[in-house]
Amino acid sequence: MVNRVEVFAAIRRDARVEGMSIRALAEKHGVHRRTVRQALEGAEPPPRKTPVRMSPRLAPFKSAIDEMLTCDLDAPRKQRHTARRVHVRLIEEHAATNLSYSTVRDYVRVRRAQIDLAAGRRNEVMVPQEHAPAAEAEVDFGEVYVILAGVKTKCRMFTFRLSYSGKAIHRVYATEGQEAFLEGHIDAFNEIGGIPTRHIRYDNLTSAVSKVVVARGHDPARDRVENSRWLLFRSHYGFDAFYCQPGIAGAHEKGGVEGEVGRFRRTHLVPMPVVDSLDELNEKIREWDLADERRRINDRIRTVADDFAQERQLLAPVPVEGFEPGLILTPRVDRSSLITVRMARYSVPARFIHRRVRVSLRASEVVVFDPDKSGRTQIARHPRVVTKGGQCVDLDHYLEVLKGKPGALPGSTALAQARASGVFTAAHEAFWANARRRLGDADGTRELIDVLLLHRHLPAAAVEAGLTAAISVGATSADVVALEARLHLAKTDAIAVVEHAGAVGGAGSGRHLVAQRHLDEQQDVARDVVAEARRRKVVSLTERLLLDPAAVIAGLPPDTRPLPSVEKYDQLLRLRTGTDNHPAPPTEQARPARPALSVEETP
Structure with missing residues (x-):
C-alpha cells in the first residue's frame, strides 16, 4: 500500500519544481484531480472517513435493547444482561429470528458504554497522586x-x-x-x-x-x-x-x-x-x-x-510494649485431655482435665496457658490445625496417665502423631522393643515412659545419644539412658568449652593474664571430662546375669573399699560428755528389755 504522505510530498515537489498542471500531476501519480488539489492545499492528507454500516434488520429492535441495558443500571453486577442474553430475549420476546448474534453483540458493546456514560457510570477520572515519605x-x-x-x-x-x-x-x-x-x-x-x-x-x-x-x-x-x-x-x-x-x-x-x-x-x-x-x-x-x-x-x-x-528515618516509633495478636478463648478440657478451638482439637497436660484453660488463638499456632498462675504460665503449644475436625496431640501430655495404663500406649493417637512428626525416633522404637522382650509389655512400656519423661529436662539429642548407648549393650533400664544422656550432655558442653577456650586463648595479651589463666584451667578440666567420657563404657550386667549369674559374680572386680566403721560416731559421743572414759553403749544382750505397754497405754 502506497503511503499517502509520500504521494502528497511527491505531488507538491513536482508542482513546485516542474510547474506541472493538476491534470498532468493526476496522470503522473495515478490519483484523482481532487487528491492533487488536496495535496496542493496542505502537506498532511485529510483523515479517511469511516463508512457507516447500516443495520436495517436491527433498527426495529434498538429500543428494546436500550430498555434492557437501562434496566441493568439498577441490577446487581453479576445479574446484568450479556449480549448473548439480549439476543436470546429478542428471539423469544420479539421474534427476531433473522437477527444475527454478531449484529446484536456489536450494538450492545457500543450502546452499553453510551448508556453508562449518560447515567454517570463511566465519567470517573483518575488523578495522579504523590505520597509523602513515611506518611x-x-x-x-x-x-x-x-x-x-x-x-x-x-x-x-x-x-x-x-x-x-x-x-x-x-x-x-x-x-x-x-x-x-x-x-x-x-x-x-x-x-x-x-x-x-x-x-x-x-x-x-x-x-x-x-x-x-x-x-x-x-x-x-x-x-x-x-x-x-x-x-x-x-x-x-x-x-x-x-x-x-x-x-x-x-x-x-x-x-x-x-x-x-x-x-x-x-x-x-x-x-x-x-x-x-x-x-x-x-x-x-x-x-x-x-x-x-x-x-x-x-x-x-x-x-x-x-x-x-x-x-x-521518618516513620513513627514502634511501642516498646507488645500487643497480643491472638484471640483469647477459655475452653474446657474434656476427659480425653483435649480442648476444642475453632472446630479443631488440641491436647493439654492430663492434670487439667475438667478445667477451663486460657487459649491464645494465633495465625499459625495455638498457645495454652494455666489460668491459675496469672495466666502467663504456658502449658502447651501446638501448630494451628486448619482442617475441620483435625487433631494435634502431644505424647508428653499423657505420660503420667500412661504410666498407670501402659497398655493404652501402642494404639494411642498421641504415639501415632509422635511417630509421624519424627519425635518418636527409631532409637525409641528399638529401646521399647528390647524392654518389652526382656521385661514384658507392661514393665517394658513403663521403662520407655520413664525415658520419654527425660525429654522434659534434657535435650532431645542427649536423650537419643543415651538411648543409642543403652541399645548398644542391651540395657533396658531408663536409669542407664539417663546416665548416658547426662554424660553426653557433659561431653558436649566440655567440647564447647575447649573450642571456646582455644579460640579465645590465641588472642590473649599481658593485660589479661588472670582471665587467660582462668580459661586455661577451664580448658584443662574440660579436656579431663572429655577424656573420661571417651574412656568410659556402659557395662550391662542384665544379659550376662540371665545367661550365667556365677560368671558375672566371679567376673566382678575386687572390692577394695575399707569396711564401714562407727569410730567417728564414738568420738562424737565422747566429745558430747567431755570425757574419753565414757562407758560403751550396752550391747543388744546387755540392754534391758522394754516393758510391754498395756492396751490403755498404747498410743
Missing part, C-alpha cells in the same frame, strides 16, 4: 496455593506496602482471620522499624470493619463501625485507618498493594512452593522481600532500598 501505607490479602506437607492447600497472603518507597512485607497464613490480620501488622511494623504517620488504607474486611454505614446525603464509602479489638490495636500502635469504597469501585484507591500482591505471587510463588510448614515458607519470604529491595518500580531512578532508607 501512608496499604494493606491487602491475596489468595495463594501452597504444597504444604505434600497437600495442595489454599492459604492467604498478607501484604503491607509503603506508598512512597514501595517497600513491601509479605506473610502467608492459613486463614484470613483477625489474628492473622493483626499478626501481619506486627511483623510488618517490626520489619520496617516504624509506623506510617498519616494513615493506612484498607478494604472493608471484617477483621477491621463491623458495618459499613450508608446514609442518605452522605458519602457511603467513608462511614464505618470498626471492630472493638481492631480499635484497641490501632490505639496501641497509634495510627489511623482509611477505608476504600466498597466493591471494585474502591480498588483503585489502594492500587499499589493490589498490584504488589499479583507481582509477588507471579514472581516468587510460581510454581507453587513446596514446604513442610508455613513457618518455613515465611522464612523464605523474608529473604525474597530483602532481595526485592534492589528492584526499581516502573520508571523510577532510585531503587526501593534507596527510597526506603530515606523513608525509614
Whole structure:
C-alpha cells in the first residue's frame, strides 16, 4: 500500500519544481484531480472517513435493547444482561429470528458504554497522586496455593506496602482471620522499624470493619463501625485507618498493594512452593522481600532500598510494649485431655482435665496457658490445625496417665502423631522393643515412659545419644539412658568449652593474664571430662546375669573399699560428755528389755 504522505510530498515537489498542471500531476501519480488539489492545499492528507454500516434488520429492535441495558443500571453486577442474553430475549420476546448474534453483540458493546456514560457510570477520572515519605501505607490479602506437607492447600497472603518507597512485607497464613490480620501488622511494623504517620488504607474486611454505614446525603464509602479489638490495636500502635469504597469501585484507591500482591505471587510463588510448614515458607519470604529491595518500580531512578532508607528515618516509633495478636478463648478440657478451638482439637497436660484453660488463638499456632498462675504460665503449644475436625496431640501430655495404663500406649493417637512428626525416633522404637522382650509389655512400656519423661529436662539429642548407648549393650533400664544422656550432655558442653577456650586463648595479651589463666584451667578440666567420657563404657550386667549369674559374680572386680566403721560416731559421743572414759553403749544382750505397754497405754 502506497503511503499517502509520500504521494502528497511527491505531488507538491513536482508542482513546485516542474510547474506541472493538476491534470498532468493526476496522470503522473495515478490519483484523482481532487487528491492533487488536496495535496496542493496542505502537506498532511485529510483523515479517511469511516463508512457507516447500516443495520436495517436491527433498527426495529434498538429500543428494546436500550430498555434492557437501562434496566441493568439498577441490577446487581453479576445479574446484568450479556449480549448473548439480549439476543436470546429478542428471539423469544420479539421474534427476531433473522437477527444475527454478531449484529446484536456489536450494538450492545457500543450502546452499553453510551448508556453508562449518560447515567454517570463511566465519567470517573483518575488523578495522579504523590505520597509523602513515611506518611501512608496499604494493606491487602491475596489468595495463594501452597504444597504444604505434600497437600495442595489454599492459604492467604498478607501484604503491607509503603506508598512512597514501595517497600513491601509479605506473610502467608492459613486463614484470613483477625489474628492473622493483626499478626501481619506486627511483623510488618517490626520489619520496617516504624509506623506510617498519616494513615493506612484498607478494604472493608471484617477483621477491621463491623458495618459499613450508608446514609442518605452522605458519602457511603467513608462511614464505618470498626471492630472493638481492631480499635484497641490501632490505639496501641497509634495510627489511623482509611477505608476504600466498597466493591471494585474502591480498588483503585489502594492500587499499589493490589498490584504488589499479583507481582509477588507471579514472581516468587510460581510454581507453587513446596514446604513442610508455613513457618518455613515465611522464612523464605523474608529473604525474597530483602532481595526485592534492589528492584526499581516502573520508571523510577532510585531503587526501593534507596527510597526506603530515606523513608525509614521518618516513620513513627514502634511501642516498646507488645500487643497480643491472638484471640483469647477459655475452653474446657474434656476427659480425653483435649480442648476444642475453632472446630479443631488440641491436647493439654492430663492434670487439667475438667478445667477451663486460657487459649491464645494465633495465625499459625495455638498457645495454652494455666489460668491459675496469672495466666502467663504456658502449658502447651501446638501448630494451628486448619482442617475441620483435625487433631494435634502431644505424647508428653499423657505420660503420667500412661504410666498407670501402659497398655493404652501402642494404639494411642498421641504415639501415632509422635511417630509421624519424627519425635518418636527409631532409637525409641528399638529401646521399647528390647524392654518389652526382656521385661514384658507392661514393665517394658513403663521403662520407655520413664525415658520419654527425660525429654522434659534434657535435650532431645542427649536423650537419643543415651538411648543409642543403652541399645548398644542391651540395657533396658531408663536409669542407664539417663546416665548416658547426662554424660553426653557433659561431653558436649566440655567440647564447647575447649573450642571456646582455644579460640579465645590465641588472642590473649599481658593485660589479661588472670582471665587467660582462668580459661586455661577451664580448658584443662574440660579436656579431663572429655577424656573420661571417651574412656568410659556402659557395662550391662542384665544379659550376662540371665545367661550365667556365677560368671558375672566371679567376673566382678575386687572390692577394695575399707569396711564401714562407727569410730567417728564414738568420738562424737565422747566429745558430747567431755570425757574419753565414757562407758560403751550396752550391747543388744546387755540392754534391758522394754516393758510391754498395756492396751490403755498404747498410743
